Amino acid sequence: MINIKNNFINKIIKNSILKNPNRKIRTRFPPEPNGYLHIGHAKSICLNFNIANRYNGTCNLRFDDTNPKKENKKYVNAIKKDIKWLGFNWYKNSKYTSNYFKKLYKYAVQLIQNNLAYIDELNAQEIKQYRGTLKEKGINSPFRNRPIKENLTLFKKMKNGIFKEGSMCLRAKINMESPYIILRDPVLYRIIFSKHHQTKNEWCIYPMYDFAHCIVDALEEITHSLCTLEFIDNRQLYIWILKKLNFTQKPPRQYEFSKLTLEHTILSKRKIQKLIDTKLVNGWNDPRLHTISGLRNKGYTKNSIKTFCQKIGITKQQNMIELSLLESCIRKDLNMSSPRRMAVINPVKLIITNIDKYHIEYLDAPNHPQIKEMGTRKILFSNEIYIEKEDFCKKPNKNYKGLVLGKKVRLKYSYVIQANKILKNKNNEISCILCTYDLNKTKKNKQIKNNYNIIHWISSKNSIKVQFHLFDVLFKSKNAEKESNIIQAYNPNSCIIKTGYVESIIKNEKIKHAYQFERIGYFLKKNKKYENTTIVFNRIVSLKNKYKKFIK
Incomplete structure (x- = not known):
């Protein structure tokens, strides 16, 4: 459960309970079904649902489905999932703003009858110009003083589909000189000729979010309407609408908290859609995106996401969250549950010349170094093995800890070896490294263990070829949301595909979730059924608490 003990929302709720002890706490999560949920939504989900649970209240799922041009049933299903x-x-059942369209229409008529709304024939650009700026007052529309009867007639004709899309709209009549631009006669209804995923073709006029949301909150008896700081000025309209429609008995109250911004990440659904349209990502569940489905596809667990939401907390201060915090949450969650295995992503072959090519030896290796209950497994040692290319260097610096010609390292859980000669192919690339091993210097000797650097390895006779999908940040820019051109900020190396080797035991194993490939990171096996296909592993996160650059 998200830690809500000391945040300001919790204090507000405690105070409201003191004033109205018999009033049941009701929250809501109101996503617009025009895309998949992202980790910012997870923060809101945890807050709203956990508050309801903490105070024995309820939390509604209500889809803000007021714009059929952008919405789709597939997004409804993805959000529920x-x-x-x-x-x-x-x-109870999930709800939709469209469930209330008839009532919302009647409330709009009520505003017109009370001379608080009018039909405007200015187009969208003209409305924007008339509205003014923070420094300049707005100007009244020439249609602002239409007679009430004429407004009612026109609004009914709008509902009946008489007028073209964009030709007119319903606006509230508030104050074009208000310091709050949101109160300068905001649009309440507009004409849209698009089939709705719930109401089909029943309606051709649709309420704006600001008009519908507060009314539906009141109808559902929501006590605390929690939203992000970008809606702080909208609260003025929220209060105005409820007051003018006489929702005066225990009306819902809106409270704002900071939205989530994450390093090297975009969470804007509009910008994510642009990445999908330009084929820079493979849909909403691409593992490089921080959508909930993308993180799940990458291998993140629900506990790691909820822990992250708990750590960032609920405040009114807007700040950038480090990506390393999210990564530390998944590492901690996977550490104690993930069995260890050997894998080599960028293989280079070693031939141990003082072992017969038919020799096979089985060595014990723990499935988890800290949990004895996970047991051990047998790893095969033979004269031909693979190590990582980065674990061999011809001209190393003084801090290098890998294999060097003439020097020794220890193979993890195995013997000490020494590199003696390099063999190259016709392209002058290393094809093989000839080594010798010391039979007397094994892992059982603690002095040996402490005297040599350790590298991981895998026998060619105990391995299968697999594909690794290595994910990096999607954007080179730390504050990607602020970039005017997200395409230019895109990281072309955000997904690198490598072909390497893993222990053959993996092929038929059924594990709880993920593996830790020793010295590399945590990986999720993607395809469960892989007859005649290559096994694919997604890298969930590296082992180090920083961004690991890919091996070129």
């Missing part, structure tokens, strides 16, 4: 995967259950 993500919330359930995170481990939350909404109150």
Whole structure:
């Protein structure tokens, strides 16, 4: 459960309970079904659902489906799936703003009848110009003083599909000189001729979010309407609408908290859609995206995401969250549950010349260094093995800890070896390194263990070829959301595919979630059924608490 003990939202709720002890706490999560949920939504989900749980209240899932041009049933299904995967259950059936369209229409008519709304024939650009700026007052629309009867007639004709899309709209009549631009006669209804995923073709006029949201909150008896700071000025309109429509008995209250911004990441659904359209990512569940489904596809667990939401907390201060914090949450969650295995991503072959090519030896290796209950496994040692290319260097610096000609290292859980000669192919690339091993210097000798640097390895006779998908940050820019051109900020090396080797035992293993490949990172096996196909592993996160550069 997210830690809400000391944040300001919790204090507000405690105070409201003191004032109205019999009033049941009701929250809501109101996503727009125009894309998949991202980790910023996870923060809101944890907050709203955990508050309801903490105070024996309820939390509604209500889809803000007021713009059929951008919304789709597939997004509705994806959102439900993500919330359930995170481990939350909404109150009764999921709800839709479209469930209330008839009531919302009547409330709009009520505003017109009270001379608080009018039909405007200015186009969108003209409305923007008339609205003014923070420094300049707005100007009244020439249609602002239409007679009430004429407004009612026109609004009914809008509903009946008489007018073209964009030709007119319904605006609130508030104050074009208000210091809050949101109160300068905001649009309440607009004409949209698009099929709706819930109401089909029943409607051709749709309420704006600001008009519908506060009314539906009141109808559902929401007590605390929690949203991000970008809606802080919208609260003025929220209060105005409820007051003018006489929702005066225990009306819902809106409270704002800071939205999530994450290093090297974009969470804007509009920008994510642009990445999808330009084929820079493979859909909403691409493992490089920080959508909930993308993180799940990469190998993140629900516990790691909820722990992250707990650590960042709920505040009013907007700041950039380090990506390393999210990565540390998944490392901690996977550390004690992930069995260890050997894997080589960038293989170079070693031939141990003082071992017969038919020789095979089985050595014991722990499945987890800290959990004896996980047991041990047998790893095969033979004269032909693979190590990482980065673990061999012809001209190393003084801090290099890998294999060097004429010097010795220890193979993990195995023997001490020494590199003696390099063999190259016709392209002058290293094809093989000839080594010798010391039979008397094994892992059982503690003095040997402490005297030599250790590298990991895998026998060619105990390995299978697999594909590794290595993910890096999607954007080179630390503050990608602020970039005017996200395409230019895109990291072309955000996914590198390598072909290497893993222990053959993996082929038929069924494990709880992920593996830790020793000295490399945590990996998720993607394809469970792989007859006649290459096994694919997604790298969830590296072992180090920093961004690991890929081996070129």
